[in-house]
Amino acid sequence: xxxxxxxxxxxxxxxxxxxxxxxxxxxxxxxxxxxxxxxxxxxxxxxxxxxxxxxxxxxxxxxxxxxxxxxxxxxxxxxxxxxxxxxxxxxxxxxxxxxxxxxxxxxxxxxxxxxxxxxxxxxxxxxxxxxxxxxxxxxxxxxxxxxxxxxxxxxxxxxxxxxxxxxxxxxxxxxxxxxxxxxxxxxxxxxxxxxxxxxxxxxxxxxxxxxxxxxxxxxxxxxxxxxxxxxxxxxxxxxxxxxxxxxxxxxxxxxxxxxxxxxxxxxxxxxxxxxxxxxxxxxxxxxxxxxxxxxxxxxxxxxxxxxxxxxxxxxxxxxxxxxxxxxxxxxxxxxxxxxxxxxxxxxxxxxxxxxxxxxxxxxxxxxxxxxxxxxxxxxxxxxxxxxxxxxxxxxxxxxxxxxxxxxxxxxxxxxxxxxxxxxxxxxxxxxxxxxxxxxxxxxxxxxxxxxxxxxxxxxxxxxxxxxxxxxxxxxxxxxxxxxxxxxxxxxxx
Numbered sequence: 001x002x003x004x005x006x007x008x009x010x011x012x013x014x015x016x017x018x019x020x021x022x023x024x025x026x027x028x029x030x031x032x033x034x035x036x037x038x039x040x041x042x043x044x045x046x047x048x049x050x051x052x053x054x055x056x057x058x059x060x061x062x063x064x065x066x067x068x069x070x071x072x073x074x075x076x077x078x079x080x081x082x083x084x085x086x087x088x089x090x091x092x093x094x095x096x097x098x099x100x101x102x103x104x105x106x107x108x109x110x111x112x113x114x115x116x117x118x119x120x121x122x123x124x125x126x127x128x129x130x131x132x133x134x135x136x137x138x139x140x141x142x143x144x145x146x147x148x149x150x151x152x153x154x155x156x157x158x159x160x161x162x163x164x165x166x167x168x169x170x171x172x173x174x175x176x177x178x179x180x181x182x183x184x185x186x187x188x189x190x191x192x193x194x195x196x197x198x199x200x201x202x203x204x205x206x207x208x209x210x211x212x213x214x215x216x217x218x219x220x221x222x223x224x225x226x227x228x229x230x231x232x233x234x235x236x237x238x239x240x241x242x243x244x245x246x247x248x249x250x251x252x253x254x255x256x257x258x259x260x261x262x263x264x265x266x267x268x269x270x271x272x273x274x275x276x277x278x279x280x281x282x283x284x285x286x287x288x289x290x291x292x293x294x295x296x297x298x299x300x301x302x303x304x305x306x307x308x309x310x311x312x313x314x315x316x317x318x319x320x321x322x323x324x325x326x327x328x329x330x331x332x333x334x335x336x337x338x339x340x341x342x343x344x345x346x347x348x349x350x351x352x353x354x355x356x357x358x359x360x361x362x363x364x365x366x367x368x369x370x371x372x373x374x375x376x377x378x379x380x381x382x383x384x385x386x387x388x389x390x391x392x393x394x395x396x397x398x399x400x401x402x403x404x405x406x407x408x409x410x411x412x413x414x415x416x417x418x419x420x421x422x423x424x425x426x427x428x429x430x431x432x433x434x435x436x437x438x439x440x441x442x443x444x445x446x447x448x449x450x451x452x453x454x455x456x457x458x459x460x461x462x463x464x465x466x467x468x469x470x471x472x473x474x475x476x477x478x479x480x481x482x483x484x485x486x487x488x489x490x491x492x493x
Contacts, residue, residue: 054069059073194309240440323341344367394426
């Protein structure tokens with residue numbers, strides 16, 4: 001018993017190193033080959049080879065006798081160890097930290113700048129409005145100034161009044177939304193969502209990965225814990241290469257096992273996912289690609305909210321540009337557009353300060369830089385979301401394509417695969433269909449018949465055989481052996 005116990009209690013890292021040394025000198029190996037070359041117990045080789053498959057992006061082949069061959073077409077180059085992976089991991093961690101820190105600091109800056117400059121500009125407009133009224137009144141008592149001041153007095157008064165009304169509307173924007181019955185977030189959160197979107201790129205990727213994992217587990221529990229590589233590709237919408245990497249990770253994570261059917265089809269078994277009460281596992285015969293993944297919205301704001309925020313920052317941008325322009329090109333007294341600039345300049349000078357540096361930097365350059373950065377980050381984020389949604393559309397299109405192939409392996413024309421809507425309509429739709437079709441055709445040795453100018457029919461006879469064999473293999477699995485049985489102990493009683 002002591003010796004048997006040691007077989008199951010072993011150092012995974014040391015066993016992995018011994019297997020890697022052997023695999024570096026071999027193109028293909030069976031478990032028996034690895035046992036013979038290392039002298040390790042069969043159990044240790046079977047458990048550790050799954051770790052090596054995942055780390056070195058290995059693949060599986062099946063022989064006529066039903067034996068599994070482990071092969072590593074990309075060579076024994078680790079994707080987790082060594083200087084390159086460590087540098088990539090460190091860079092990714094650094095980018096995540098910088099991203100979170102930058103987002104936090106920019107959020108603080110947003111509130112300081114957006115709200116602070118709103119109040120500042122509102123105060124300046126009020127001062128200019130009162131000054132305009134004073135100039136208008138004074139012009140009535142001085143006929144010599146009436147013609148020159150009318151544009152600045154009455155016109156400036158009207159302009160300032162309209163701007164004041166506009167800012168009052170924006171100021172009470174958040175309250176108006178709530179009073180209208182909108183159960184939304186506070187305005188500052190809407191602004192953050194406008195700039196940064198909903199969730200970080202890292203959290204969105206994680207959510208997609210977790211959702212994908214749950215769909216695969218659900219599929220496995222509805223298909224007696226058995227899946228093929230082609231079914232996984234159809235379920236996830238990934239290319240065969242990426243699906244192979246994914247199945248390697250799942251074998252390790254959920255303690256699955258690769259196997260070969262009596263007819264030579266490679267399948268992947270996850271029996272531990274079937275440990276449940278009798279009758280709770282319902283067999284699912286729907287297509288593995290029957291559902292599409294939804295696109296990621298940029299944010300959860302109402303369109304009207306986003307329009308207001310766009311206008312608000314645009315107004316600050318225009319205001320800052322106005323002060324910067326006249327600070328660099330000083331206006332004349334006769335320029336009617338310079339009324340606000342000249343009025344604010346006189347008020348600043350009356351306080352004993354130098355107007356030009358303050359208006360150039362504080363009212364011009366700083367808010368201009370903020371407003372431009374505000375839009376730049378928003379555009380970058382929107383571009384990233386568009387790219388992510390394009391990736392989702394491509395995966396949805398592969399789901400459609402693989403669904404058609406699995407349903408009609410006897411013959412399929414790529415041009416017959418139609419989009420069902422915007423969810424599976426990427427920009428490069430036709431090239432993607434051709435690439436995916438050619439990839440699968442090469443993997444399963446499909447026959448290709450030309451039916452016209454530039455048109456071909458793909459006949460997946462080998463895939464059809466594999467799928468029939470897979471279903472027969474599933475039929476032979478008795479779910480009763482995974483029943484956990486009756487409860488014999490309850491800690492609560």
